[in-house]
Amino acid sequence: MQVDVFTLFPEAFAWFLGQRHVENALAAGSEVRFASYRDWSTLSGRVVDDTPFGGGAGMVLRVDVVDAALQGFYGRDSLEVRSERRVVALTPSGRALDDALASQLAAEPALTLLSGRYEGFDERVVEHLATDAVSIGPYVLAGGELPAMVVMDAVLRKLPGALGHEQSAVEESFSPALSGRPEYPHYTRPASYRGWDVPDVLLSGHHERIREWRLARSREREGGAGGAPPRPGRGGSA
Numbered sequence: 001m002q003v004d005v006f007t008l009f010p011e012a013f014a015w016f017l018g019q020r021h022v023e024n025a026l027a028a029g030s031e032v033r034f035a036s037y038r039d040w041s042t043l044s045g046r047v048v049d050d051t052p053f054g055g056g057a058g059m060v061l062r063v064d065v066v067d068a069a070l071q072g073f074y075g076r077d078s079l080e081v082r083s084e085r086r087v088v089a090l091t092p093s094g095r096a097l098d099d100a101l102a103s104q105l106a107a108e109p110a111l112t113l114l115s116g117r118y119e120g121f122d123e124r125v126v127e128h129l130a131t132d133a134v135s136i137g138p139y140v141l142a143g144g145e146l147p148a149m150v151v152m153d154a155v156l157r158k159l160p161g162a163l164g165h166e167q168s169a170v171e172e173s174f175s176p177a178l179s180g181r182p183e184y185p186h187y188t189r190p191a192s193y194r195g196w197d198v199p200d201v202l203l204s205g206h207h208e209r210i211r212e213w214r215l216a217r218s219r220e221r222e223g224g225a226g227g228a229p230p231r232p233g234r235g236g237s238a
């Protein structure tokens, strides 16, 4: 798969590119490239943003700058680019990223991720230059770089060869193998620690019982109530 990331901060991705599953995906034939909006801006001072029409706080990434970056990088009209590959604008108002969308994107041969900054994109970027608008959650980040890494992480780890153990991406949280439910809990050595014991069934060697136990725990976690039990003195309505 080829992933192209448009951003104001290509250097922000250095750590991400060094992650094992990303290196594995790249070694297995995937490619991640970067384009800096600023490099393609023809405006004085390589400006990329402007104040919003109608007033309001913050700056908006200009549609002409994003268009020029797409045209310059791909060497063809951005509408043609949009008809050839998924062009995903990262924005808090987009479709929420989930496992099904990550799988859908992982099946694409090529993907373009548009990171925003400031108050986000001129809406015409989303309407005319992108094929999708994707959000990584109902909160606002300072820019689209972390969301781009989140999308790439969720997508690249689904590619063959990205994870060491081929089974590990199959039966995991939200996968079809678990009917979209969260994954069951895992434990490892020591079997007993400070009186906190691993459930006996997992030590039993009885594969069918282990499987039933795991599916039951996965079902229990459905609905997001899972995780650690409430701790005294934390949270609550006090």
Ligand code: ADE
Binding pocket: 090, 091, 092, 116, 134, 135, 136, 137, 138, 139, 140, 141, 142, 143, 144, 147
């Ligand atoms: N840019 C800023 N916040 C974002 C979010 N929650 N999802 C995607 N892109 C964003």
